Amino acid sequence: MEKPATNDFPIHELLGKRWSPRAFSKQPVAPEILCSLFEAARWSFSCFNDQPWAFLVATKENPEEFARMTGVLMEGNAAWAAHAPVLAVSLARLNFQHNGQPNRHALHDVGAATALLAVEATARGLVIHPMGGFYADKVRESFSVPPGWEPVAAIAIGYAGEPESLPEKLAKREREPRTRKPISEFVMSGTWGNTSPLISGAKKA
């Protein structure tokens, strides 16, 4: 199943194709491919090039580690995400490495790295689904996360499956169109709330 963006202005194919399904196929992901996904995250931008990201990762091939990972998910997410062949948690280092001061960009930079991971996944025919619904405290405990690192998001990784594999309520959601507010609602110029005249000056797709 694919669910392309209904974009108003042209965007690169990989960005229009990227989406976050809940239905995953059972097909495992080769280690080489997972390494390319994390390599894509590696080359992201970060404040002072601090690279404040880390990822804990578990694959279904290792049932014990995979169970530890599904154990940190909130129940609503575990219901579908436990069927993905790979689960990960992203973490942010909250203080800069060069001076120990708080890094207000740590979460931002982890999000950026995760988005580039998502683009690499899309380019390889994979899908990822980042989730806020997990227990950060359980991550800390289950993986002995040291102080100064914050669990940020859980991420299901794999190949898209069929919506029919989901419980009916989720299958219905899976088939609904993707929705986003238009850029006219969030691109402003001059003063807050003033839609940028760049948008009326541009031709729509």
Added chain:
Amino acid sequence: MEKPATNDFPIHELLGKRWSPRAFSKQPVAPEILCSLFEAARWSFSCFNDQPWAFLVATKENPEEFARMTGVLMEGNAAWAAHAPVLAVSLARLNFQHNGQPNRHALHDVGAATALLAVEATARGLVIHPMGGFYADKVRESFSVPPGWEPVAAIAIGYAGEPESLPEKLAKREREPRTRKPISEFVMSGTWGNTSPLISGAKKA
């Protein structure tokens, strides 16, 4: 000038090419292209699909607005970024729209949207340079940002220029190779600090 990633594992061309220069050409950016950049951000993922992002944007075609924007940059950044044809500031809505509760993923999701904007820029031959070095309070004041929105990053947008256009110290930095810690330092399995065996199981590029 290009500065491709020296990646250990293969990544998509757009992700290897993306980088954050300081030298910008004077070439303006067409409104259509800027709209496509923000459209790419629009289709990013976010917790509860809250889309907690906004962008304030100014182009050199409007000197008054552009000056307001350069006025929020820290001096070190203003020295080079004021030569970019377009400047923006990303902002995050700190509370969910559906229930008003704090959104711990707001900054993360703005970072993700900005990374997709960067990919779209790369695909169109543009470059962006996100900056932490700006005055959030000046953004609030200059653009009448309402409570609940947090200025996150300043972003220079345009076409790459020649390093020779920069002061010598910055020109030297511009020519230095890009550096990142290897994925073996931040991809872990089982417990914190344990490099994932996925990496030794994969063939390097």
